[in-house]
Amino acid sequence: MNSKNAIVIGGSMAGLITARVLSAYFEHVTVIERDQFSNGPAPRKGTPQSYHLHGLLAKGGELLDHYFPGIGDELVAKGAVRGDMGRMMHWYLDGGYRTKFDWQRLGISMSRPLLEYVVRSRVAAIKNIHILTNIDVNELITSLDHSRVLGVRIEDRNNDLRQVKDLHADFVVDCSGRGSASPKWLAQLGYAQAPENKIEINVGYATRMYQRRPDQTPFLYMITPAAPNDKRLGVLFPIEGDRWIVSMGGYLGNHCPTDPQGFLEYARGLPAPDIYNLLKDSEPLSDIRPHKYMANLRHHYEKLTYFPEGYLVLGDAICSFNPVYGQGMTSAALQADALNGLLKSAKSLDGIWRPFFKQAAKVVDIPWQLAVGTDFAYPETKGVKPAGTDFINNYVAKVHRASHNDPVVYAAFLSCMNLLAPPASLFKPNILFRVLRDDWQRKRQIVPQTQLQPASA
Numbered sequence: 532m533n534s535k536n537a538i539v540i541g542g543s544m545a546g547l548i549t550a551r552v553l554s555a556y557f558e559h560v561t562v563i564e565r566d567q568f569s570n571g572p573a574p575r576k577g578t579p580q581s582y583h584l585h586g587l588l589a590k591g592g593e594l595l596d597h598y599f600p601g602i603g604d605e606l607v608a609k610g611a612v613r614g615d616m617g618r619m620m621h622w623y624l625d626g627g628y629r630t631k632f633d634w635q636r637l638g639i640s641m642s643r644p645l646l647e648y649v650v651r652s653r654v655a656a657i658k659n660i661h662i663l664t665n666i667d668v669n670e671l672i673t674s675l676d677h678s679r680v681l682g683v684r685i686e687d688r689n690n691d692l693r694q695v696k697d698l699h700a701d702f703v704v705d706c707s708g709r710g711s712a713s714p715k716w717l718a719q720l721g722y723a724q725a726p727e728n729k730i731e732i733n734v735g736y737a738t739r740m741y742q743r744r745p746d747q748t749p750f751l752y753m754i755t756p757a758a759p760n761d762k763r764l765g766v767l768f769p770i771e772g773d774r775w776i777v778s779m780g781g782y783l784g785n786h787c788p789t790d791p792q793g794f795l796e797y798a799r800g801l802p803a804p805d806i807y808n809l810l811k812d813s814e815p816l817s818d819i820r821p822h823k824y825m826a827n828l829r830h831h832y833e834k835l836t837y838f839p840e841g842y843l844v845l846g847d848a849i850c851s852f853n854p855v856y857g858q859g860m861t862s863a864a865l866q867a868d869a870l871n872g873l874l875k876s877a878k879s880l881d882g883i884w885r886p887f888f889k890q891a892a893k894v895v896d897i898p899w900q901l902a903v904g905t906d907f908a909y910p911e912t913k914g915v916k917p918a919g920t921d922f923i924n925n926y927v928a929k930v931h932r933a934s935h936n937d938p939v940v941y942a943a944f945l946s947c948m949n950l951l952a953p954p955a956s957l958f959k960p961n962i963l964f965r966v967l968r969d970d971w972q973r974k975r976q977i978v979p980q981t982q983l984q985p986a987s988a
């Protein structure tokens with residue numbers, strides 16, 4: 532393949548990882564970002580989610596380390612907190628705490644702005660990548676018959692002239708997130724609309740930072756709801772700068788208030804006391820920031836028969852998941868990795884959209900199944916429920932309860948949740964046996980019902 536120029540629309544996580552992948556196959560890669568970046572880690576307008584807690588799944592961490600060797604150590608050097616995920620997580624759900632064990636996989640906890648800043652710095656250091664900021668991509672430039680994308684029309688906001696310019700490229704990848712204009716642009720060019728799947732869940736978050744004192748152990752605290760009765764959750768992670776970040780929220784309108792008293796009361800109302808106990812004695816360092824997330828949204832580009840050559844869509848622009856499950860960044864990394872696999876063996880870019888969207892759909896299928904499957908445990912969730920969801924949810928509830936006592940079951944669940952193993956792995960005979968044995972014993976009150984107290988590290 533002999534290609535010169537690639538353009539990536541959007542300089543957030545999907546855009547940055549995609550630029551890194553493309554830099555191995557193109558002479559020049561240009562990332563075009565609407566926002567102005569600051570010189571350090573900071574939230575920004577184009578990614579309002581950056582104020583909120585972001586967990587990086589193990590698969591995402593693995594891929595980041597592959598494309599940016601040593602990035603985990605670099606994050607830790609900048610204050611991120613690393614530890615065995617089986618020991619570090621203090622996780623309450625469904626009447627008890629999950630057991631603690633040595634999973635022998637390290638998780639890393641930091642703010643989203645720090646992660647994005649470190650990834651961006653790595654990308655900016657790659658010689659053939661240029662990051663342009665304060666620039667909107669407003670349109671695609673195509674061949675006369677619209678069969679090929681030839682570049683993008685941009686509006687440069689770096690001076691008062693707000694110049695509109697055309698930038699030409701052999702390949703353009705839209706990583707502009709959930710609000711991507713690709714559906715609109717493609718419709719304007721005469722292409723059919725990709726089928727859309729929307730699962731409405733009406734989640735409302737509120738997030739605040741707190742000082743982390745030296746006497747406080749940096750656990751990852753999670754209190755997650757047992758559907759369909761509980762609808763509220765709280766997650767509190769240690770991050771750089773000796774801080775805690777806490778995001779609390781609820782499904783289906785059970786949103787967390789943003790006034791300090793209401794925020795604390797919400798923590799007190801969670802099914803376990805850990806987060807409230809920690810917050811009530813800690814010093815707040817920030818305002819309380821809300822975020823509403825109405826629906827999981829997926830565009831099935833893989834179902835299209837026609838699509839312009841030289842163009843792809845990737846990341847949240849393909850699929851945005853209920854953020855409660857922390858899958859978006861890992862899904863973006865997996866999609867970029869699939870693109871890498873295709874580019875490695877491609878002789879030409881023509882037609883690459885077909886296998887790419889097929890592979891991206893496969894990648895997205897698993898987190899989508901996990902996210903919307905769990906969301907449909909609430910009967911009020913709106914959308915098309917995949918067949919078999921109730922059966923799977925019933926079994927997964929048993930998996931959750933078994934993980935209060937059984938590290939083998941919990942390890943299988945963690946692998947699945949971290950996108951290291953497919954959901955079907957929870958049905959392997961040894962796991963199925965342990966889950967059903969736990970359920971049988973619980974019903975006969977043969978085993979201790981649950982870990983009612985969190986185990987210490």
Ligand SMILES: Cc1cc2nc3c(=O)[nH]c(=O)nc-3n(C[C@H](O)[C@H](O)[C@H](O)COP(=O)(O)OP(=O)(O)OC[C@H]3O[C@@H](n4cnc5c(N)ncnc54)[C@H](O)[C@@H]3O)c2cc1C
Pocket residue numbers: 540541542543544545546563564565566576577578580583584585586587588666667668669706707708709736822824845846847848854855856857858859860861863
């Ligand atoms: C509240 C919340 C919490 C979340 N928590 C987690 C979590 O715990 N773990 C996790 O993995 N994921 C989480 N996510 C999802 C995660 O933030 C995204 O999946 C991730 O940022 C990858 O998205 P992206 O790069 O595709 O799009 P985005 O992050 O939305 O970025 C799109 C970028 O494109 C730019 N842009 C948009 N339009 C244009 C244009 N026309 N021209 C130029 N630039 C443009 C924007 O400014 C932005 O920088 C969460 C999301 C939310 C909302």
